[in-house]
Amino acid sequence: MPTRTVTPDVEIGAATALVVAPGEVTTGRARGLPLRREGPAKLTGAAKYADDLVFPGAWYGATIRSTEARARLVAIEPDPMLDWSKVVLVTAADIPGENVVSGIQDDQPVLVPIGGEIRHHAEPLALIAAPDKATLRRMKAAVRVVTEPLAPVLDPEASDHVFAHYDISTGDLQAGFAEAHIVLEGEYRVGHQEQLYIEGQAMIAVPGEAGELAVHGSLQCPYYVHRGLMRSLGLTAKQARVVQAETGGAFGGKEEYPTVIGIHAALLAAKAGRPVRMIYDRHEDISATTKRHPAIVRHRTGVTRDGRLVAQDIEVIMDGGAYCTLTPVVLSRGALHAGGPYRCPNVRIRARATRTNTPPNGAFRGFGAPQTEFAAETQMNRLAEQLGMSPAEIRARNVYAIGDTTPTGQVLQESVAGEEVLRLAVEGSGFERIRDETALERGTRLGSGALPAGPLLTGQDRVAYGVGLALAWHGAGFTGSGEVHLASVASIELTSDARIRVLIASTEMGQGTKTIFPMLVSAELGVPIDAVEVAPQDTAEVPDSGPTVASRTAMVVGGLCIEAARRLKATVAEGSGGRAFAEAYREVAAARGPIRIDQHFEPSPNVTFDDETYRGDAYPAFGWAAAVASVEVDLDTAEVTVREVLAVDDVGKVIHPILCEGQVEGGTLQAVGYATIEEIKLRDGRYLNDRLATYLIPTALDAPSIRTVLVEAPFSGAPHGAKGVGELPMDVGAPAVVAAIADAVGVWITDLPASPERILAAMAGTAPSPAPWPKEDPDAGRRAAA
């Protein structure tokens, strides 16, 4: 198997003086690897995030939102006693172009028009800008919104508006269940998760002299915002310009919502004739912007006595929220990963996403897969328990190997490392040994593992220890024919003054884009890394290399850059009589003038997918991940402390071990938060805990010790073999933690997060945990309006 394991302490060359930005030299240890290129700016406070940018004469903008989950907008009435000439008010009537937020479906308005339907409690109705924040606050409060309440739909299962549905099926389900010795049913529920980038959403629009508009902001996808501006402001491609500021985290949360804010800021700026800043505070950010989709996943699984999967019947329901946004694609990834990384001859996966009167849900690291893989892995662990088999053994018997066929009919031809990551995780953590110890401890402590009804336990027995395992696959790059539709372009330019510039719209948001692209290109050209620049992510300068999503940047755009570099090298070789690039490029540039190579994405001829039938190669390759989590559960409070996670991730090719580990560590902690503490509570379609004081994410004290092992099973469709890393760790963390909790206290938590309330209820065998959304309440709208 052509797989290589990269241990964390690998030696890569001697540490030398490394140039981190043109003209700026820093001596670094960094295991001899290039230092993060924009690191010094971030570490000295010099890096400019959106809110740090100064535009003289800029006004402050704000959004007037609905406070009802569903209603008809009757009127927007500025207080007639006040002077409105000193501020700018924008309603739907002021939109020069289309009143739609450009997306998959055109269902979301930029602002709800008079007479239109308000579909969630934070929906934008009007915009206001003022010269200072005090005036803005005062005047915003003086805008009265008149509505007629409508009954909201809050239960995704009861909703009759379906955004998307997919049916994937293979084999003969009935025959499969007939062959099974054990049939296990399970229902799993996961709620919203907030991305919680530490820098809130922020966009600043700057009008030009001749009708053009530039938007600077915190964002993942410059060309998504660009398209939104063109459509809603009625601008040409040249008139609209989008510039990424330094971006303080995104995780999917800045994939689509910046389009909304960018259009809002641009509308205000166009009307005010001056720059307008739209900077969301944390409360507005949590209450209005997209979250991870809540989901209900039902499994019915047939397995033989020796642990072989013979039938999987899976139903997935996702709550899309009020508008479509990216829901069909999120659901698609969720459905395609719903069976887990296991061969099974008879499978039916039915998935649908529906509309509810809650704020729209959208992209968040993992994009539908963490929801369905939590369900699949917990189901697998429960099957192992029923069979009296080790969780490692049942996985080893079913995990995909080369030559296996997935439920869409995709034959896995290469780069399959499920067995490898499983073995490394199990061996590296001492999983079986710890499991024996915890089983012994559980037996001597409580017998059945139930909470004792008697007095508080003392001493060692106050805490129960557990260990849990999970395994996952994650489709690399866009789903299905997504990359074909994107038709990405990445360019490399050799300027006449011999600068080598990488031109891509792929954004740096902490993951290391600005460091790995110079690494890839300089390695290909044989020049020092500091000879390669990355052009700013400015639509006026760079081509559309596609959105920075789906862990596709290193794999797809990185591949394009390598191909472009090869062509540039060949061009220089031709112009210099075959001399090495590093020796010749300066002369060739001076003699020939600038050379620009545009590299277009070309689909691999062996990868085909039919969007209609859902048959074929869902992804060109898959990444593989395993995690082993160790937890302590306090037997009095049911508080969970995750002590340690061993994360083993196959990324195809490790470009920069430190950055790559950083992705695994960060994703692992987000998954631990998802498993244990992160929860949005709703009432009448409104998020109740929409502040950082009430929506909790893990602190350094909550974070486990995370150990990362990187595995390389290269993908031949990318010149460097990379398959992406960002989302992989998000799929395995939560089910591993929940399995560890079950190992500690003997109960399965099927609704995330595994909060103390849910664990205590499960241990006491009392009331089931409440659903993440309340039952239908026809009076909710009326009450909210009262």
Add this chain to the structure above:
Amino acid sequence: MSGFRFLVNGAPAEVEAAGSRRLLDVLREDLGLTGTKEGCGEGECGACSVLLDGQVVDACLVPICQVEGRIVRTVEGLSLAARERGGLDALQEAFLDTGGAQCGICTPGMLMAARAYLDGGGTSDDGSIREAIAGNLCRCTGYTKIIEAIALVAGPAA
């Protein structure tokens, strides 16, 4: 409005402001020191951590009237001495080496919390470092490499 005088990164500063104006706004808007970030505005995330007379505070919770006559240190002041040599201070270097900064938005506050910990004689003990930065949220790193960076600079654990 009244005048407030204090030291910022070793230099005297004087601002005219309402006494209730947040130190965070004075730093960012009045003095142009945008290295200090706002993450939540209610003292939960620690992105705006600065040192006030050597103690870590959330600049979003400190009214400027409480800063009169006191000493403020921000991320811009960390490398003042080092910058004369054209580089970063030891803590910043350690963050750069270990990969302790990803998106970078929590980094200034994290550095200030770490600086206070180190100035107070903090050691490389994992639990003590976690305690010291528990008021500073990071969503990118899982804290692993931040702790590694601080431990690199700290003295050995007792």
